[in-house]
Amino acid sequence: MARTKKNKDTEGEILKAAKGVFQKKGMDGARMQEIADEAGINKAMLHYYYRSKQLLFEAVFSNAFSLLAPQLNKVLNDDSSIEEKVKNFTSNYISFISKHPYLPNFIIQELNRNPKFFEKIQQTAAFPTLEKFKSQVAAEVEEGILKPIDGEQLFINIISLNIFPFVATPLIKGFLKIDDKGFKQLMEKRKTAVSEFIINSIKK
Amino acid sequence: MARTKKNKDTEGEILKAAKGVFQKKGMDGARMQEIADEAGINKAMLHYYYRSKQLLFEAVFSNAFSLLAPQLNKVLNDDSSIEEKVKNFTSNYISFISKHPYLPNFIIQELNRNPKFFEKIQQTAAFPTLEKFKSQVAAEVEEGILKPIDGEQLFINIISLNIFPFVATPLIKGFLKIDDKGFKQLMEKRKTAVSEFIINSIKK
DNA sequence: TTATGGTTTAACCATTTGGTTAACAAATAT
DNA sequence: ATATTTGTTAACCAAATGGTTAAACCATAA
Numbered sequence: 001m002a003r004t005k006k007n008k009d010t011e012g013e014i015l016k017a018a019k020g021v022f023q024k025k026g027m028d029g030a031r032m033q034e035i036a037d038e039a040g041i042n043k044a045m046l047h048y049y050y051r052s053k054q055l056l057f058e059a060v061f062s063n064a065f066s067l068l069a070p071q072l073n074k075v076l077n078d079d080s081s082i083e084e085k086v087k088n089f090t091s092n093y094i095s096f097i098s099k100h101p102y103l104p105n106f107i108i109q110e111l112n113r114n115p116k117f118f119e120k121i122q123q124t125a126a127f128p129t130l131e132k133f134k135s136q137v138a139a140e141v142e143e144g145i146l147k148p149i150d151g152e153q154l155f156i157n158i159i160s161l162n163i164f165p166f167v168a169t170p171l172i173k174g175f176l177k178i179d180d181k182g183f184k185q186l187m188e189k190r191k192t193a194v195s196e197f198i199i200n201s202i203k204k
Numbered sequence: 205m206a207r208t209k210k211n212k213d214t215e216g217e218i219l220k221a222a223k224g225v226f227q228k229k230g231m232d233g234a235r236m237q238e239i240a241d242e243a244g245i246n247k248a249m250l251h252y253y254y255r256s257k258q259l260l261f262e263a264v265f266s267n268a269f270s271l272l273a274p275q276l277n278k279v280l281n282d283d284s285s286i287e288e289k290v291k292n293f294t295s296n297y298i299s300f301i302s303k304h305p306y307l308p309n310f311i312i313q314e315l316n317r318n319p320k321f322f323e324k325i326q327q328t329a330a331f332p333t334l335e336k337f338k339s340q341v342a343a344e345v346e347e348g349i350l351k352p353i354d355g356e357q358l359f360i361n362i363i364s365l366n367i368f369p370f371v372a373t374p375l376i377k378g379f380l381k382i383d384d385k386g387f388k389q390l391m392e393k394r395k396t397a398v399s400e401f402i403i404n405s406i407k408k
Numbered sequence: 409t410t411a412t413g414g415t416t417t418a419a420c421c422a423t424t425t426g427g428t429t430a431a432c433a434a435a436t437a438t
Numbered sequence: 439a440t441a442t443t444t445g446t447t448a449a450c451c452a453a454a455t456g457g458t459t460a461a462a463c464c465a466t467a468a
Contacts (some may be wrong), residue, residue, distance in 0.1 A: 010445080028232035030319070032426060042447050047427060048396040109313055113233070118378040131377060142218065152380055152390070153397050156369055164364035167371060170315040174322040175334060176356055186356070193357050200351065201405035216413080236456060246417050251457060 011049045013039045015059060017077055018046075022060045023102035025197040030057075059119070061110060064103055065121050071096055075158065082140050083199055086158060090195040093162050094187055105167045130155060146202045154202065161194045217243045217252045219263060222250075226264045227306035230313055234261075262324070265314060268307055269325050275300055276332040279362065286344050287403055290362060294399040297366050298391055307340060309371045350406050358406065365398045 018040035021030045032053055036043040050056035075089040097104060111117055119128070134151035141148050165172055165187065173183055215346055221243035225234045236257055240247040254260035279293040301308060315321055325331070338355035345352050369376055369391065 025317075026232065028230065031424090033424095042449085043426090044428080048445075053426065054456095067306070083341075102455065105316055108309075108372050109367060111372075111378075113229075115374040115377075118374060122378065128379065149401075150393075150397070153401070154396065155379075156376060156390075156394075157365055157398075158215055159372075160364045160368035161361055164368040165360055165374070168312050168315075168363075168367070170313060170319040170322060172271055172328065172360060173319075174315075175332065175359075186360075189354075190357065190360075194361075195336070197353075197357075197361055197405050201401050235454090237454095247456090248418090248458080249416065252415075257456065 003156060010039075010041060010045060013041065014046060014049055014056070015063065018056050018060050019063065023106040026106070027053075027113065030127055057110075058117075058182070061107075062121060062124065064107060066124075067100065068103060068107065069126060069128055071113050072159075073126060075155075076128050076133045080156075081107045082146060083203065084138060086198050089158065090162055090198075091191045092189045094194075097163075097166050098184070098187065099151055101166060101169070104163050135188065146169055147204050158198060161198065165190070198203060214245060214249060217245065218250060218253055218260070219267070220282070221265050222260050223267065226261055227268070227310040229259050231257075231317065232407060235390060237372075247279060262321075265311075265321065266328065269299050271304065271327075272307060272311065272334055273330060277330060280337045285343060286350060286358075287407065288368075290402050291360065291399045294366055294402075295395045298395050298398075300392065301367075302388070303371050305370060308367050310365070312371060348408060351408050353406055362402060365402065369394070 013148075018030075018035045021035045021038055025031075025034075030053075032046055033043055034045055035056075039045075046056060050059060071089075071093055074092065075085050077079070078085065080088070130152070133155060137146065137149065137151035137154055140146045169183065172186075173179070176182070176186070178186065218239070222234075222239045225239045225242055229235075234257075236250055237247055240250055243249075250257075250260060254263060264276075275293075275297055278296065279289050282289065284292070318320045334356065337359060341350065341353065341355035341358055362390075373387065374392075377383070380390070381384070382390065
């Protein structure tokens with residue numbers, strides 16, 4: 001039974017507000033009252049719809065992860081060549097994250113806080129697997145398209161180069177002495193610079 | 205007047221305990237009581253020596269950062285070639301971090317929580333600068349030793365490849381389906397794999 | 409031996425925080 | 439129209455938490 005008209009989707013408002021607060025402050029730093037204020041509703045509603053802070057947090061976390069997973073699946077499971085994948089992923093991922101700047105750090109941070117979350121999300125949703133990517137790398141190495149490289153290491157390299165700057169943004173801004181605008185420009189350049197860097201390294 | 209004998213260095217014990225707790229749980233997640241317990245002393249002592257949670261935290265943070273800065277200065281300011289620097293840094297850094305696994309994530313996380321920390325530490329200690337590294341890269345490109353690459357982008361690439369796996373350890377363990385031992389082996393391989401990857405990409 | 413000053417502790421305090429409750433309002437069903 | 443379920447609120451509560459205090463402890467100097 002779909003929602004019967006109803007202009008206020010309180011449950012959705014809460015999730016949206018919770019997303020913002022949790023992603024900025026983390027589980028420990030977030031306050032239920034702040035989420036309620038952000039959503040413009042009474043604090044008791046949070047518990048009415050989500051029972052507890054923990055459960056609300058998990059809803060936000062799953063939601064966030066399910067945004068990232070398809071991005072990863074793109075590198076791992078489509079049928080283009082490794083070179084194509086690297087190019088597409090790098091450009092797409094940087095565009096995507098620029099719209100969700102808190103996402104990577106949020107996921108990494110909370111996964112560090114509670115590694116068991118991984119198991120919980122692993123079961124749900126289309127969870128990325130490395131198998132295909134690894135065998136594809138091995139095949140292209142065999143065919144002489146790529147220099148010898150381990151698929152796992154290459155995978156780590158790709159995500160490191162793409163994700164790290166968004167996780168360590170304040171650090172990079174500090175070292176490079178740039179502001180928000182400068183950072184954006186830098187990331188814009190990285191859309192091609194990173195894939196060139198990778199391709200240069202692995203292509204025979 | 206130096207410390208007069210005295211077997212108990214309470215102040216030091218507190219810092220040590222605070223280091224452990226703050227690095228594992230972050231500013232928000234850490235509890236003063238837990239730090240006191242860890243140090244085996246009364247909670248009031250924390251305030252006696254460090255006034256407040258905030259000040260104790262800052263002591264820990266500065267201390268942590270001052271461990272990392274020299275590592276970075278090594279890449280940035282010594283006189284070896286870029287290739288040498290990359291090789292040395294990669295190997296040294298991975299060894300170093302294996303001994304302080306919480307360090308990178310702690311710094312990044314708390315810098316995200318409060319970007320103003322950067323200014324505070326920037327003034328103290330031998331703070332890493334990029335200038336020399338950038339001009340050296342430009343020079344080696346000019347001389348035809350390196351393929352054309354921007355020094356800033358190369359810097360970001362180097363630290364991304366080296367630091368990210370330690371920041372996103374649970375994520376990587378999850379994707380690669382490996383345990384602690386497997387992760388250590390993987391990082392051991394990276395001591396050479398990462399520098400090869402970089403050198404392959406930039407050397408003419 | 410006894411002041412003296414720094415060190416340590418147990419008890420306490422005010423505030424914050426996640427969570428509950430009971431009453432009330434607004435739909436929805438009968 | 440009226441009963442019943444669903445949504446919403448203000449007030450409340452117990453536990454946790456950072457911080458304080460006053461008294462005790464203890465080494466050293468007079």
